[in-house]
Structures are given as C-alpha cells and as structure tokens.
Amino acid sequence: MIDEFALQCPIPLDNNPTIQMGHGGGGRMTRELIERIFVPVFANEALAPLHDGAILPPLGGRLAFTTDSFVVRPMFFRGGDVGTLAINGTVNDLAMCGARPLYLSAGFILEEGLPIRDLWRVVRSMGEAARAADVRVVTGDTKVVDKGHGDGIFINTAGGGVVETPLTIGPLSVRAGDAIVLNGDIGRHGIAVMAEREGLQFESEIASDCAPLSAPVQALLHASIEVHCLRDLTRGGLTSALVEIGETAQLPFRVQEEAVPVRDEVRGACEILGLEPFSVANEGRFVAFVPSAQAETTRATLGGDAAVIGRVESLGPDPPFVRVETSLGTTRLLDLPSGEQLPRIC
Amino acid sequence: MIDEFALQCPIPLDNNPTIQMGHGGGGRMTRELIERIFVPVFANEALAPLHDGAILPPLGGRLAFTTDSFVVRPMFFRGGDVGTLAINGTVNDLAMCGARPLYLSAGFILEEGLPIRDLWRVVRSMGEAARAADVRVVTGDTKVVDKGHGDGIFINTAGGGVVETPLTIGPLSVRAGDAIVLNGDIGRHGIAVMAEREGLQFESEIASDCAPLSAPVQALLHASIEVHCLRDLTRGGLTSALVEIGETAQLPFRVQEEAVPVRDEVRGACEILGLEPFSVANEGRFVAFVPSAQAETTRATLGGDAAVIGRVESLGPDPPFVRVETSLGTTRLLDLPSGEQLPRIC
Numbered sequence: 115m116i117d118e119f120a121l122q123c124p125i126p127l128d129n130n131p132t133i134q135m136g137h138g139g140g141g142r143m144t145r146e147l148i149e150r151i152f153v154p155v156f157a158n159e160a161l162a163p164l165h166d167g168a169i170l171p172p173l174g175g176r177l178a179f180t181t182d183s184f185v186v187r188p189m190f191f192r193g194g195d196v197g198t199l200a201i202n203g204t205v206n207d208l209a210m211c212g213a214r215p216l217y218l219s220a221g222f223i224l225e226e227g228l229p230i231r232d233l234w235r236v237v238r239s240m241g242e243a244a245r246a247a248d249v250r251v252v253t254g255d256t257k258v259v260d261k262g263h264g265d266g267i268f269i270n271t272a273g274g275g276v277v278e279t280p281l282t283i284g285p286l287s288v289r290a291g292d293a294i295v296l297n298g299d300i301g302r303h304g305i306a307v308m309a310e311r312e313g314l315q316f317e318s319e320i321a322s323d324c325a326p327l328s329a330p331v332q333a334l335l336h337a338s339i340e341v342h343c344l345r346d347l348t349r350g351g352l353t354s355a356l357v358e359i360g361e362t363a364q365l366p367f368r369v370q371e372e373a374v375p376v377r378d379e380v381r382g383a384c385e386i387l388g389l390e391p392f393s394v395a396n397e398g399r400f401v402a403f404v405p406s407a408q409a410e411t412t413r414a415t416l417g418g419d420a421a422v423i424g425r426v427e428s429l430g431p432d433p434p435f436v437r438v439e440t441s442l443g444t445t446r447l448l449d450l451p452s453g454e455q456l457p458r459i460c
Numbered sequence: 461m462i463d464e465f466a467l468q469c470p471i472p473l474d475n476n477p478t479i480q481m482g483h484g485g486g487g488r489m490t491r492e493l494i495e496r497i498f499v500p501v502f503a504n505e506a507l508a509p510l511h512d513g514a515i516l517p518p519l520g521g522r523l524a525f526t527t528d529s530f531v532v533r534p535m536f537f538r539g540g541d542v543g544t545l546a547i548n549g550t551v552n553d554l555a556m557c558g559a560r561p562l563y564l565s566a567g568f569i570l571e572e573g574l575p576i577r578d579l580w581r582v583v584r585s586m587g588e589a590a591r592a593a594d595v596r597v598v599t600g601d602t603k604v605v606d607k608g609h610g611d612g613i614f615i616n617t618a619g620g621g622v623v624e625t626p627l628t629i630g631p632l633s634v635r636a637g638d639a640i641v642l643n644g645d646i647g648r649h650g651i652a653v654m655a656e657r658e659g660l661q662f663e664s665e666i667a668s669d670c671a672p673l674s675a676p677v678q679a680l681l682h683a684s685i686e687v688h689c690l691r692d693l694t695r696g697g698l699t700s701a702l703v704e705i706g707e708t709a710q711l712p713f714r715v716q717e718e719a720v721p722v723r724d725e726v727r728g729a730c731e732i733l734g735l736e737p738f739s740v741a742n743e744g745r746f747v748a749f750v751p752s753a754q755a756e757t758t759r760a761t762l763g764g765d766a767a768v769i770g771r772v773e774s775l776g777p778d779p780p781f782v783r784v785e786t787s788l789g790t791t792r793l794l795d796l797p798s799g800e801q802l803p804r805i806c
Contacts, residue, residue, distance in 0.1 A: 180513030
C-alpha cells in the first residue's frame with residue numbers, strides 16, 4: 115500500500131534506522147531530527163527561527179486554545195494514522211469553539227527503537243493534514259523514552275485559533291426547541307481502528323472518517339446560522355456528546371434513531387463486535403444545535419449525509435435525559451459508558 | 461516527607477486507587493477525574509465550561525506560542541516533580557520569547573495502574589506552580605495507555621502569552637560586543653534528578669533550581685534593557701544554549717569559566733558522576749544577551765548569583781566557536797553533545 119519511494123525519508127535508513135535516546139537529548143541528534151524531518155515538512159516562517167517558541171501576529175478577535183494527546187493503537191489504520199488524527203483532532207476542537215484554526219504545536223514522545231521510517235510517515239501525514247485544514251505547525255518538542263516505557267509514537271497537539279463570530283457557542287447556549295443536526299454517517303473511525311487492531315476483515319473495507327471540520331463550521335457561520343452549540347463525536351461517540359451537552363445545559367433531548375446515518379457495513383461490524391454504533395468513536399463528525407427554523411438550512415449547508423436527528427425539549431419534572439425513539443416505536447435512554455469500551459481509539 | 465493529610469486526595473483511596481483504562485475513555489470515569497482533580501486545582505473561569513477548548517479575550521499584542529512534553533524519571537525529586545517542571549518549563553519558553561505567559565494547556569498521558577494519589581500530588585504541584593508563575597491552566601486532555609506502554613505520568617503543556625515589547629528577541633538579534641549574563645548558579649536540576657534516580661546521597665542535599673523565569677525577564681524589559689536574546693538552560697545545559705545561539709547567530713562567543721557560578725556540592729557531585737557542570741540540565745536558569753553598556757544593570761536587576769559570564773566577539777576567519785577561558789589560562793571549545801548524556805531529565 116505504501117509508496118516507499120515517495121516516502122523519501124531524509125535520514126538515511128542504513129544509518130541510525132531507529133530512534134535512540136540521543137534523539138531526545140537536545141544535542142546534535144535532536145537537531146538532526148528537527149532539521150531533516152520536522153522543519154522541511156512543516157515549513158513555515160514562524161517555525162524557521164527555531165527559538166523556544168513561535169511569535170505570531172496579533173489576532174483580530176478572541177483566542178480559542180485547546181489541546182489533545184493521541185495514543186491510538188495501532189498507529190496506522192485505514193483512512194489515516196496517529197499523525198492525521200493529531201492534526202484533525204485539535205483542528206476540530208478549535209472548530210467546535212466556533213474558531214478559525216490557525217496555529218498548532220506538536221509534542222512528540224517517541225519510544226526508543228521506533229523505526230525512523232514510521233516517524234517520517236507520520237510526520238508527513240501531519241504535514242498533509244495541516245495543509246488540508248489550512249493550519250500551520252509553528253512550534254514543537256521531541257522527547258524519547260526508553261524502550262518498554264512508551265509505545266511507538268505519542269503525539270500531543272495544542273491549537274490556537276481566532277473567534278470571529280460574536281456568538282457564544284457552547285452547551286450553555288442550547289435552548290429548548292433547538293434542532294440537533296449531525297454532519298454525516300457515524301462509527302467509521304472506531305470500526306476502522308478496531309479492524310486494524312484485531313486483524314478483522316469485513317466484506318467492505320471501512321475507512322476512518324478522520325477529517326477537518328473547520329470548513330463546514332465556517333460555512334455555517336458564513337450562512338448566518340445562529341449556532342448555539344457544536345461538539346465533535348470522538349471518544350464515546352454520539353452518545354457521550356449528547357449526554358454531556360444535555361447534562362451541562364440541563365435540558366432533555368429527543369433523538370430519532372432512524373434519522374442517524376449508519377452505513378450497513380458499520381452496522382454489520384458493530385453487530386459482530388458487540389458494539390453500539392451511537393457509542394463508537396468518530397473523527398470527522400459533529401452535532402450542531404441550531405434554532406429549529408434554521409435546521410433545514412444547516413442540513414443543506416453541511417450537505418452529503420447530514421441529517422436533522424432530533425430536538426431539544428423543555429425541562430419537565432424528569433432529569434435531562436437523552437431519549438432515543440427507535441423504529442419500533444419504543445424509547446431508550448442514553449447514558450455515558452462508565453468505563454472504557456474501545457481503549458486507545460485516538 | 462509528604463503530608464498525607466494535606467494531600468486530601470478527592471477520589472477516595474479505597475475506591476479505584478489506581479488509574480484504569482476507563483479513566484481515559486471519555487465516559488463517567490474520565491469525567492470524575494476532571495471534576496474531582498483537575499477542575500478544583502486549576503479553578504478558573506475559562507476552564508469551567510468544560511467545552512472542547514477555552515475562549516479567551518483578545519490579546520493586546522503579538523501571540524507567543526510554545527510546547528514541551530515532560531517525561532522526567534523519577535517523577536518526584538528534591539525541589540519539584542514532573543508537574544512543577546511541566547508548568548515552569550513552558551512558562552520559561554514563553555518568557556524566553558519576551559512574552560508575558562498567560563495561558564497553559566495540560567495534556568496527560570497516564571499509565572494504567574498509576575496510583576491516583578501520585579496523580580493528585582502532581583496536579584497539586586502544577587496548581588501551585590501555576591499560581592506562583594501567574595498563569596492559568598485553561599484547557600486539558602487525559603489519555604490512559606495500558607500498563608507497560610507508558611511510564612507513570614507524561615505531561616505535555618503548551619502555552620500562550622502576549623509579547624508587549626517591540627524588541628525582536630532571538631538568536632538573530634545577537635550582535636558582536638554583546639555581554640552574556642547568566643541569572644544564577646548552574647547544574648542543580650540535573651544533579652537533583654540523577655541523585656533521586658540513582659539513590660545517591662551527597663553531603664549537602666541538592667535541590668532542583670526549577671522556577672518560573674517570567675518575572676525576571678519582565679523586570680529586564682521594564683528596566684529598559686535592550687534584550688537581544690534569551691535562552692533557558694535546559695537539556696544540554698549552558699553548553700547547548702551557547703552553541704545553538706552561536707550557530708544560529710553565526711557569531712563566536714568567549715566565556716570566562718570562573719565567572720560561571722557553580723555550587724561546591726554540584727561541582728563535587730559532577731566529579732563523582734563524571735559530568736561537566738556546563739552541560740548539566742537546569743530548569744530555572746537562563747542567559748541574556750544584552751548591549752555591553754547594560755551588562756551591569758542587567759546583572760543587578762537579576763540579582764542573587766547573576767553574573768556577566770562572557771561576550772560576543774566579531775566573526776573572524778574561524779567558524780563561530782564558543783571558547784571557554786579557564787582559570788589556568790587555557791582555552792577550550794564547547795560543542796553540542798552528539799547523543800544523550802542524561803536521559804529523561806525533564
């Protein structure tokens with residue numbers, strides 16, 4: 115699958131082919147990694163001075179700031195790798211704040227013995243994902259831990275963006291009557307990683323939905339949608355997103371199960387694996403809470419498989435439950451999983 | 461040494477006393493960690509909404525942005541712990557950009573089986589260090605990796621600050637004739653960690669110099685010092701800082717060995733361990749490159765053991781070496797270590 119020639123790893127593979135402790139020592143070997151791998155891939159003016167940090171021009175609005183670490187296992191899977199996730203995950207957290215993502219930091223914790231070829235492949239994915247999301251990696255750090263005290267590559271990215279909208283986007287802005295709009299089919303990222311980890315073969319290949327969400331969110335804002343809340347569906351999937359927003363907003367939600375797009379192959383894989391599609395991780399999916407009058411414009415602006423999946427109810431005598439109406443006419447309640455359904459999924 | 465009562469770990473120690481995979485799953489257990497440990501310690505308005513990121517007011521100047529991961533082993537040592545380092549390390553990188561540090565993110569990668577008591581102790585240290593440095597931890601993330609694929613606690617912090625000075629502070633602003641001023645004695649952090657790791661006892665106890673450097677840097681700027689370059693002495697110590705700045709600036713430096721403060725107990729420990737004090741890590745030390753006419757004001761503003769340790773020469777026919785004049789009248793050249801002298805020192 116991999117075009118080895120195109121990889122063109124700039125550190126000769128017959129010379130120091132694996133990461134050694136010295137690559138994290140802050141000396142010549144660290145400098146070699148930075149100058150041969152990180153700087154060429156992330157090439158930009160802010161990174162070039164190689165100072166202790168990046169100095170960036172003043173922002174024209176409020177600052178959005180977020181962070182995420184990525185420990186997915188295995189580090190390569192269908193539709194992406196830990197590098198793709200590390201860029202898109204943080205881009206998406208900024209997008210969910212209503213911010214236009216601008217700058218990322220990248221902190222690598224590498225395990226001694228990691229093939230430098232793998233690092234190169236991941237960093238190259240990060241470069242491609244950053245260009246696709248129109249963000250720049252402007253500062254970074256590399257540490258190496260001894261073999262058996264890490265797991266290949268852990269990446270932390272933090273991100274800064276500018277909030278240009280005057281809206282206050284967050285769970286506390288959700289109102290009774292809001293429509294809940296989902297931007298596409300759910301469950302593919304979690305199933306793609308599980309398939310890779312367990313060596314499973316499904317009839318159709320399922321690829322991660324990993325993608326940057328800044329462009330669709332900016333499209334909603336430019337279409338004058340009065341966005342109340344945004345949340346990407348990562349760990350814990352649609353279930354966690356809805357339950358957490360409901361608890362913070364102290365409002366009950368009602369969702370139509372049939373309205374939530376799930377591909378047949380994902381549904382089939384979930385049945386085999388004993389998983390519930392609503393709780394499986396995604397990396398390119400989000401819900402938007404918008405006034406019901408703008409539900410259809412929101413759906414049309416997002417396009418593709420986007421769907422209006424439910425609404426926010428008024429708070430009655432009951433706690434703010436999330437109710438799912440099934441195609442059989444029954445109702446079930448969503449709740450956060452107590453523990454870990456799919457460890458190390460992102 | 462630890463006042464167990466004062467720790468008051470808010471998760472009962474007879475119930476889930478160690479970190480489990482579920483603490484990283486994004487469900488109830490993750491939420492418990494966030495609500496019982498992180499939010500109370502880092503308490504601030506930006507963190508409170510528990511959204512995907514923090515929304516912060518517009519900055520009155522350029523944005524400084526930096527990141528660092530911390531993998532020090534052991535995680536507790538005399539004078540600090542991985543949490544103290546994680547706050548001060550990133551505060552100091554911002555300070556070295558001439559920025560006033562404002563906001564930090566905190567990304568935790570925890571190993572399954574970590575005693576929650578240890579996490580609580582580290583987070584509490586972070587809270588104290590953040591208050592001492594006058595910065596706020598406004599956003600965070602927690603991942604858990606399975607036992608044997610991590611090492612207790614890895615922490616990434618990224619930081620944002622505002623650059624209020626019009627100066628361009630960095631290696632490219634260094635000029636021939638500049639004085640090099642050091643803010644205190646060197647080598648204590650590296651020796652303190654090595655002593656803890658190796659179970660060494662020295663005659664006098666050596667504690668890490670870990671400290672925030674934002675206040676001394678702001679003091680220099682408020683004293684109208686025309687600061688050309690700042691660099692904190694972390695991995696690779698004074699040696700790496702000087703060699704890297706010299707290479708980037710393409711200028712030679714001359715340093716008087718006798719002018720560099722090294723405590724007797726550090727010198728003794730270095731002799732026993734076969735280390736060179738100039739290359740040992742620090743976490744509260746930095747060099748400032750300033751016009752020679754302001755060298756004495758710089759030294760006096762920094763106070764304590766601060767010392768003028770050398771000067772920047774004009775570029776002659778030779779490469780931009782860093783020359784150290786010893787008390788014996790001889791001269792030696794500094795160079796970056798090729799590999800790793802002291803692994804996992806920060």
